[in-house]
Amino acid sequence: MNICIFEDEKYRKLLPLVYFRPVYELRCGIIPIKDKIIRSFSNPNVILHARDYLTEVLKRDYPNYYVNELPANINQVLFINGRVLADPHFADKFKYNGKDIAYIKGDDIVAFWASGENLEKFKNKFGTPLAKSDFENYEKIEISAKLINYPWDIINNNGEQIVIDFNILTDGKARREGKIYEGVHLLNEHFIHIEEGAKIKPGVVLDAENGPIYIGKNVKILPNAVIEGPAYVGDGSLIKVSAKIYENTSIGPVCKVGGEVEASIIHAFSNKQHEGFIGHSYLGTWVNIGADTNNSDLKNDYGNVKVYVDGELIDSGSMFVGLIMGDHSKSGINLMFNTGTVVGVSCNIYGSGLPPKFVPSFSWGGAEDGFVTYRIDKAIEVAKRVMARRNVQLTEIDEKLFRKIFELTEEERSKAGVK
Structure with missing residues (x-):
């Protein structure tokens, strides 16, 4: 067929x-x-x-x-x-x-x-x-x-999809093939799948009482981390000491994650290593979240969150929407993101105060200083350096793609006043 x-x-x-x-x-x-x-x-x-x-x-x-x-x-x-x-x-x-x-x-x-x-x-x-x-x-x-x-549709369906995928991938026969150290607590272990090469260190709690947990190959979960299902951690990822990974979270391959994460998707090759909260969010690839970065995912009045979609602010119809961040974007330390913030690709955001709820792709700056265009040659240079640290080469095809996306996003920068 x-x-x-x-x-x-x-x-x-x-x-x-x-x-x-x-x-x-x-x-x-x-x-x-x-x-x-x-x-x-x-x-x-x-x-x-x-x-x-x-x-x-x-x-x-x-x-x-x-x-x-x-x-x-x-x-x-x-x-x-x-x-x-x-x-x-x-x-x-x-x-x-x-x-x-x-x-x-x-x-x-x-x-x-x-x-x-x-x-x-x-x-x-x-x-x-x-x-x-x-x-x-x-x-x-x-x-x-x-x-x-919309992006929040992916986030809101993630928990259910983890359960469906878990049942198909394990065929009802979850295995625990990695190294599980003494002092690890597995709750409802028949719904915990651990692939070969994974290491689960002492003090870790894997709680599958409310949904399954799938741990990929060569994952390392450091002491005292807690993961509540439904949850997925992809091949080669690292969960840091005392991390708190709450339900409905997917962490893709080769990520480093610490602090507090809830109901979020971290696509692949991205880092959120330090303290800080990320909730009801989707982070693309090659993203780096600075220490003590937090996002809001719930308004104080418990109303629906409004989100910029293709240049228009729309009602999401959802009470919980966090941060949507495109590939190769980075936040500095102690940054705060408002509910429903959208950050484009290849952005570098820093400083105090809340950045705007829409940051166009290839923007450099913050709430206090405003934003300027992140020069394409510099963006590619940084991407090469970041990817090389994971033994991934940025090829001519990738560079051509970067330059094309830079062209495609010129209008959104212009409309946002980014020069």
């Missing part, structure tokens, strides 16, 4: 988290959205549709997939929206009955079949996000499905 995971025009509502990646590479639960879709099918041939400027990096990262092109001699494809949180039986919804049909949820295209002339039409759409107008001539069927529309 041929499936193509596509991006549509609503990707913009997930910026800045998706400047460096397609929407389906966002993490929700233990694995990225893309992997949830793929696993619901039986050995599918996978095609990835994405914005054109992401093609090179995707081809490098996924050499076994077709990216923004169709394989030769293919005559039928099931296209699936990359914002879908696919459940284990997702594939059962799409039995081909000899006719190209679009499956919808409200005003969203969840999936559609394309063959013949329709397939030729969409072949020309590779590199461009699909629009609702592309389906005017399609017969449409309403189905039940869950789609991600």
Whole structure:
């Protein structure tokens, strides 16, 4: 079976988290959205549709997939929206009955079949996000499905997705293969999975009484840390001494995390090593949170949090929204972020006072001094240095991507008065 995971025009509502990646590479639960879709099918041939400027990096990262092109001699494809949180039986919804049909949820295209002339039409759409107008001539069927529309949707669904992923990955047989030192406390241990190479030091409490805990390969959890499930810690990550990791938190691979974290997603290769609170937040890759940085995730009047989305301040409909921070951004020590703050990619924020609730990408400064543009050559130089510390090389493809995103974000800096 041929499936193509596509991006549509609503990707913009997930910026800045998706400047460096397609929407389906966002993490929700233990694995990225893309992997949830793929696993619901039986050995599918996978095609990835994405914005054109992401093609090179995707081809490098996924050499076994077709990216923004169709394989030769293919005559039928099931296209699936990359914002879908696919459940284990997702594939059962799409039995081909000899006719190209679009499956919808409200005003969203969840999936559609394309063959013949329709397939030729969409072949020309590779590199461009699909629009609702592309389906005017399609017969449409309403189905039940869950789609991600905003960053807080990912955060709010994270706990449930950890449980689903845990059950599938362990197949009901959680194992404890790492080194568990004397003095570690495992609560409801049948719902605690610890991969090989992990080290759990004395005094650690893993509390799975309210949800499962998945610890990846070569994770190190230092003494007296507490993790409450549902929770996930990815391969090669470090949980610092006395860290407090509360429920509904996913920490991706190769992160260093300390202090207090609640109901948040730290994508991968990011550090929040010191004291301070991060809650109901999503941090991208190569993020560094300075010591004693805190974010608010609840207003004093307990009202809905308003968040900037694609330049517009909207009501999230949620009481809890914390910090949304794009890739390669950093906060200085003792920084405070207001509820629902959005920080773009490659920002450097420091100083006292509350920064504005929207900081455009490639901004340098703080609440007192204001912001100036973070020069692209300097941003790339710093990124190279940071990535090298994790033995990751910033390649020509990555540098080209940086420069393209810098161009794409010029307008948001201009509108915010960043010069």
